[in-house]
Amino acid sequence: MAAVAENELVLYGAVINTTVTADDDEDTRGDILEDPKRIRILNLGKIINHSGLDYGPTISADGKTLYFVSNRAGSRITRDGDFSHDFWSARKENNLDTVFSLPVNIDTVDAGVNTIFNEGVATIAADRQTLFFTGCNRPDGLGDCDLYVADVEGDRWGKPRNLGRNVNSEFWDSQPTISPDKQRIYFTSNRPSPTNPDGDGRDMDIWYCDWDDDLAEWKPAKNLGPDINTDKMEVSPFIAADGNTLFFSSDGHKPNLGGLDFYRTRRTGQKDREGRDRWAKPEQLPAPINTPEDEQFITLPASGDVLYFSSRRTDLPGYQGDLDIFMAFIPRYFRAVNIIVNVIDECTQSAVPAKITFKNMKTGKVTNSEVTTSSTESNIIVTNDDYGTKPNRSETIQYTVTASSAAYGSQDVVVDVTDPGVTTNPGEAGTTTEIRKTIVLGRRPTLAWEAEFPDAVKKGKVKDSWKGLLTEERASIKIYPPLPYVFFDLKSSEIPSRYILFKSPSQTANFDDERIPGGTLDKYYHVLNVL
Known part of the structure; x- marks a missing residue:
């Protein structure tokens, strides 16, 4: 592109601020082109784009550093007094962030x-240690524009x-893309070729x-x-992270919406007669990415879930x-996890007021809360950031x-x-998984007693190893001696009916005074009679 434009251009980059709009887990992502109806395209706005030329974006493999070309103020000044094309770069926290900080010259x-x-x-190698780029009109150049590293x-x-x-070559060589x-x-390049013998x-x-x-x-x-x-024109190649998928722009392939459209092809694993790789028939990228206008300079991170391009x-x-820089992606929504905790007394099972601390054992983040007798539950929402960041991100984490x-x-x-x-699916965006836990405080009372040997065992009265209480049964006999008196009723000589009279000796065989209820006075009437 550098030789195509008449004005001098500069390569810029920009930091994309962290906005919680996307997951950083590459394993949950896929091909953005599999669902074109859900693709969302954004013009990156006046921070990245300006009234001049902004083109040639290239994104690092991890999706966190964006490079692009621009002839805005801040670029070096050419001999004609115009702003030239320089390279700029910046970082972002999350792959699908859309808000950029100001570009910085690299x-x-x-x-x-x-x-x-x-x-x-330019193209940045997957290891982020090597930059391949186009340099034009340099003293050590071989043609209009050459490739440098x-x-x-x-x-x-x-x-x-x-x-x-x-x-x-001595011709125009530009727009590099390096394999992973x-x-x-x-x-x-516009150097001579089978379809372009004159260059x-x-x-x-x-x-x-x-x-x-x-x-x-x-x-x-x-x-x-x-x-x-x-x-015709095949330009702006980009080799994907798999090393086999190639994106490019063309106005010579069909179908075509107009001007330069984006196409995609893959290596078939076969070779032609000259030993070159064979490629599958290029497929046109769907609308809304392609339009009747020119689309050029496509780039994707290794996750394959977002496109940057110029149009x-x-x-x-x-x-x-x-030329402005655009971003295309399919919005992705987090599904949160809600940890809900209540605290109860072990004995009464009633709510207990308590301080609650949630500690993420992965990140060390601590969140404090409390429960009361009226507000008996405390909760915390586990978000995407709580699982850590690549390469140390975990699919399962623990909270204490x-x-x-x-x-x-x-x-x-x-x-x-x-x-x-x-x-x-936006309809699943609000889906929340609940995890409920009950924390039990207090302790149910338990009886524990270590019995001793009873005295009878200690004194040797009982030959046993029994510990604890020893029950001893004792019998007592109360003797009520009979009195040699007979008490008659007043003015009577007849034996009163209260006396038990035996008519023969045999009736006395089994007689026992204990069979007569009461004590001595009951047996012999009352004390006055005695007196």
């Missing part, structure tokens, strides 16, 4: 990445190196070079072949200038929940929480 020490000449489209040296970019004659293993580089600028093809480990240099460039290239479309809010009371003491419970994942 070359503030004049290392040679950004110059007063044009810097075009710069490595990270400490906290800055090192001096760029021209990739040499096996890669570059850094063993192959794809790029766009016509309107017929651009995609070329590639493979790295020679033995010679430690790039092998001579090869045309990607007729599976991809036509007699001249004006159908979305935020349009700023000629502590209930403490001055009267009852404290008690812990451990709660296992598994991430329920994200969904693209």
